[in-house]
Every structure is written in C-alpha cells, then in structure tokens.
Amino acid sequence: MTASMPRLPFFPPDLFDGERDVVLETVRRVGLADDQRFILGERTAAFEEALRVNTGAADVVACGSGTAALMLVLRAMDIGPGDEVVVPAFGCAPLAASVVNVGAVPVFVDVHPWTMVVEPYEVEAAITARTAAIMPAHMFSVMADMPTMRELARRHDVRLIEDSAVAQGGVLRGLQAGRWGEAGVFSFVQVKTFGSIGEGGAVVTDDPEIGRLARMLRNHGQDGKNRFVHHLVGYNSRFDEIMADFQLHRLPGLAARLARRAEIADYYTERFAALGDRGVQAPPPGREGRCFYVYSLLADRRDELKRHLASRGVGSHVYYPAPLPAQPAFAPYARPGQYWPHAELACARTLALPLYPHLTDAQVEHIADAVCDFPGGP
Numbered sequence: 001m002t003a004s005m006p007r008l009p010f011f012p013p014d015l016f017d018g019e020r021d022v023v024l025e026t027v028r029r030v031g032l033a034d035d036q037r038f039i040l041g042e043r044t045a046a047f048e049e050a051l052r053v054n055t056g057a058a059d060v061v062a063c064g065s066g067t068a069a070l071m072l073v074l075r076a077m078d079i080g081p082g083d084e085v086v087v088p089a090f091g092c093a094p095l096a097a098s099v100v101n102v103g104a105v106p107v108f109v110d111v112h113p114w115t116m117v118v119e120p121y122e123v124e125a126a127i128t129a130r131t132a133a134i135m136p137a138h139m140f141s142v143m144a145d146m147p148t149m150r151e152l153a154r155r156h157d158v159r160l161i162e163d164s165a166v167a168q169g170g171v172l173r174g175l176q177a178g179r180w181g182e183a184g185v186f187s188f189v190q191v192k193t194f195g196s197i198g199e200g201g202a203v204v205t206d207d208p209e210i211g212r213l214a215r216m217l218r219n220h221g222q223d224g225k226n227r228f229v230h231h232l233v234g235y236n237s238r239f240d241e242i243m244a245d246f247q248l249h250r251l252p253g254l255a256a257r258l259a260r261r262a263e264i265a266d267y268y269t270e271r272f273a274a275l276g277d278r279g280v281q282a283p284p285p286g287r288e289g290r291c292f293y294v295y296s297l298l299a300d301r302r303d304e305l306k307r308h309l310a311s312r313g314v315g316s317h318v319y320y321p322a323p324l325p326a327q328p329a330f331a332p333y334a335r336p337g338q339y340w341p342h343a344e345l346a347c348a349r350t351l352a353l354p355l356y357p358h359l360t361d362a363q364v365e366h367i368a369d370a371v372c373d374f375p376g377g378p
Ligand SMILES: *Cc1c(COP(=O)(O)O)cnc(C)c1O
Pocket: 065, 066, 067, 068, 091, 092, 094, 095, 137, 138, 163, 165, 166, 186, 187, 188, 189, 200, 201
C-alpha cells in the first residue's frame, strides 16, 4: 500500500472534532455550576423534554444506556421469571441479555435474509401461553415491520417493546422509530445515529405508567420526591448532566446528519446495483421505514471483500459474526431442534461500510469505487 492511499477507518476517530470547544464549554458549565448537580438535574429534564417534542411521544425517560432502557421497559411491564420474550436471533447482545437479566427467557426467531429484521410469521409462530412480550429490533438501516408487529401483539394479547436503539430519526408511515411499540428505546453510545461522548439511553413511551415506573426504576425505585423511600428494587441507571447538555446542543443538527447518511446510502445503493453477479447485494433502496445507522452489504465472499477493501484503505466491519443463540451466554436458552438459517447466513455474508455524516463526497466515491472494483468470483 502506498503512502498516498486514503485511510478511511470504519470507526472514525474524529467524530466529535468539530465540537471539541462545545464539549469543553459543557464540562466547564456543568462542572462550575452553583448547584453542583451532575446527574438527573435540570439539563436532563430539558433533554428529555426536547426528545419528547422531537418524537411526539408522551414521555421520554433518559437513563444509563440503551441496554438499561430495555431492562427498565421490561421491568415496568412486570416481565420476569416465568415469562418469555420473543427476540431476533440476529442482533446485538442487549436483545437477549436484557431479557435474561430480568429473569425472563428469550425466545429466538429468524430474520429476513435480505433486510435482516425479524420475520413477523416467525415471531407469531414463537408465541406461546408464556409469551409476555415481543421485542422486534430495527437493524442497520431497515425498520422492522412494526404495523404487523402491532397487529400480532394485539391479536395475541402480548406486550410490544420496540428496540429502536439504532433507528432514532427513522420514520415509517409517518411515525418515528421508538413510537411504534408500547415503549421504544434509544442509545446514545458513540456509534449510534445520535451517539455521544459517553454512555446514555432513553425510554420513549406514550404510556404514563411505563414512564412513571421507568423513572423510578432508573434511580433505585425512588419517586423523585421522597428521598430514601424505595418503592421498587431498581437500578442505578441515571443520566449524566454533561451528556444532557451536550446532546441538547447536538439535537438540532441531528436531522441534517441523518439526511447526509441517507444521501450517502442512496449513492452506495445506486453504485452497487450491478454487483449481483459478483455475489454482492446492497440493502433495499428508498427512505420509507429506513434509518441509516450502518450500511450493510451482503457478500457471498465476504471475507475476501473485506480484505479487498482493506487493501484500498477502506475499513469495514462485521455486525454480527454469530447469531445470538450460538453465543455461549445465550445457547442455554436456544430451544433444541430450532434453527435460524437466515441469521446464520447473515452472519456469514454481512459487511458494513463506513457511513458517517462527515465523509466527503470524494471519500464516499472512493469507498464505492473500491467495492465496485471487487473482482468476480473464481
Ligand atoms: C446499541 C444497541 C442496544 C444497546 O444500546 P447501549 O446503549 O449500547 O446499551 C440495544 N439494541 C440494539 C439493537 C443496539 O444496536
């Protein structure tokens, strides 16, 4: 590789370079404030209100992480031992871990081979008398089929939790991601579409009871009025004032950053339309029900493509190398004789390309060129 070769890492090291001064100012403002309040203060309340207005939800509860948000929702719904929760077999650990950590059992179902989101008919087939909730997740750039999930939840009288951790800002049939379930969640970890400089998450809900309970559970079961009265066994999942202040500053720019992600994704998809004969498939085109967190190709010779891109200075990433029920931690919950062939296939074929808003047009073109130069098969 020559020295002039561009280096385009998958995880950009300069995500917040443009906002360095804002970060320092935020730390100074919160750090030197008279009230010396570093968690769950007025900035957190203002951030929750801003997200509430932004999403149109009745309530938003900021908490420690997206994973914690899932657990707060599960607990607020009183889901625990003896209950089953239907989750995707393909996805990240929090989907299964949140369920196990509240004492319930995750039931894994297969995904669509192209969009990689859970298949409604698989979800329906997994519902039993013990099912307390279904928990579809949006994946990479595609929202799960939430209208059908709502219909399934109603018909089978189970709760609907929407893992919208990767889809903040996505819109399906005029309704934002996070608004389709009885509760949805957001994650503010660095790489997410509204990622930030540390950990954070939120519960989004129209159900006042879920909001009330999540708010208590995030701070050891206290009600916010009577200190040291613990109504519930909760968690420490409080929200940081520095994070709240910084995210308040960044929220107005979110729409523009999402639009830039969508624009890059559109360009990639157009360029990759002809790569089918080389075993490379782009995600579905379009903007409806989409949110461009990660741009994931499916490639028959995935590892070769990854090496090819690396030789051109283009970083890529495999989300996820193994289905959840194949993980040592979750294998005990996999039902004997059950298989997830599409999840297995996705794990073998998926490859994500750089997709961050500050990529220049020239960089985007270079990445697309590198993919299009991938040689044909043997
Ligand atoms: C990132 C993510 C989470 C968890 O968010 P954290 O803030 O990292 O805890 C949950 N579900 C999905 C699908 C995610 O991608």
